[in-house]
Amino acid sequence: MLNINQIVSGYGDIKVLKEISLHVNEGEIVGILGANGVGKTTLLKTISNLIKTQEGTITYLGKEIQNSSPHKLLSMGIAHVPQGRHIFSKMSVIENLQISMDHANKKSNGRDRLSYVFDLFPRLKERLKQLGGTLSGGEQQMLAIARALVAGPKLILLDEPSMGLAPLVVQSMFETIQQIAKDGTTILLVEQNAVAALEIVQRLYVMDMGRTVYESQQINNQELDKIKEVYLGMSVS
Numbered sequence: 001m002l003n004i005n006q007i008v009s010g011y012g013d014i015k016v017l018k019e020i021s022l023h024v025n026e027g028e029i030v031g032i033l034g035a036n037g038v039g040k041t042t043l044l045k046t047i048s049n050l051i052k053t054q055e056g057t058i059t060y061l062g063k064e065i066q067n068s069s070p071h072k073l074l075s076m077g078i079a080h081v082p083q084g085r086h087i088f089s090k091m092s093v094i095e096n097l098q099i100s101m102d103h104a105n106k107k108s109n110g111r112d113r114l115s116y117v118f119d120l121f122p123r124l125k126e127r128l129k130q131l132g133g134t135l136s137g138g139e140q141q142m143l144a145i146a147r148a149l150v151a152g153p154k155l156i157l158l159d160e161p162s163m164g165l166a167p168l169v170v171q172s173m174f175e176t177i178q179q180i181a182k183d184g185t186t187i188l189l190v191e192q193n194a195v196a197a198l199e200i201v202q203r204l205y206v207m208d209m210g211r212t213v214y215e216s217q218q219i220n221n222q223e224l225d226k227i228k229e230v231y232l233g234m235s236v237s
């Protein structure tokens, strides 16, 4: 579905991504793990063209997209849920969702998409008129994901959904992410919380210094221990 081929990008003269390559197959949850500052967020921003691709190609459903605007990418079915959520804090829950629906993939029915996100996140339905900025951290993350989903995406780029959330909230958020994938939306997940991410991904990449240093095939227990120990510096008993 998504093929990233030898991409270079960064900020001004600073190259953060250094010829990174990876792919995502339709229906998968693919994880990108790695320490602070290795370029995970930069990778997602480059895919959604918030940062320019300096070298290499990004192919989505057979089309090169590295020069397509974020708006065009959304209409093609790629939605980005940024780190820190960036919901509109002075707008209500329903207004936040409405804005995204206005830019949606018009082939799917808006009403259906809205009822789908309310089934996934009933708390949002109870808070339609509440301002985004007054929601709890967990609710804001629900709104950020819901806002992506009402656009009818085929692929969601999800940047650190666990950030700042209590462990129980993280667990329930990750169960919902798994449900979203089961319902047919492919997910590229960037996470610091390796323990939570490893529970739900089908494949994963570990990044370091703007490159992938590890790519899993199928994840079994033995491989999980190796990833944790060698690449993530976690102790395995």
Ligand SMILES: Nc1ncnc2c1ncn2[C@@H]1O[C@H](COP(=O)(O)OP(=O)(O)OP(=O)(O)O)[C@@H](O)[C@H]1O
Pocket: 011, 014, 016, 034, 035, 036, 037, 038, 039, 040, 041, 042, 043, 083, 192
């Ligand atoms: N706007 C910017 N201008 C200059 N450098 C930046 C900018 N944004 C990020 N960087 C740098 O790019 C590098 C990669 O940052 P990035 O946010 O992609 O890392 P990350 O792996 O997502 O980290 P984290 O897990 O802490 O969010 C870092 O060294 C960071 O300081």
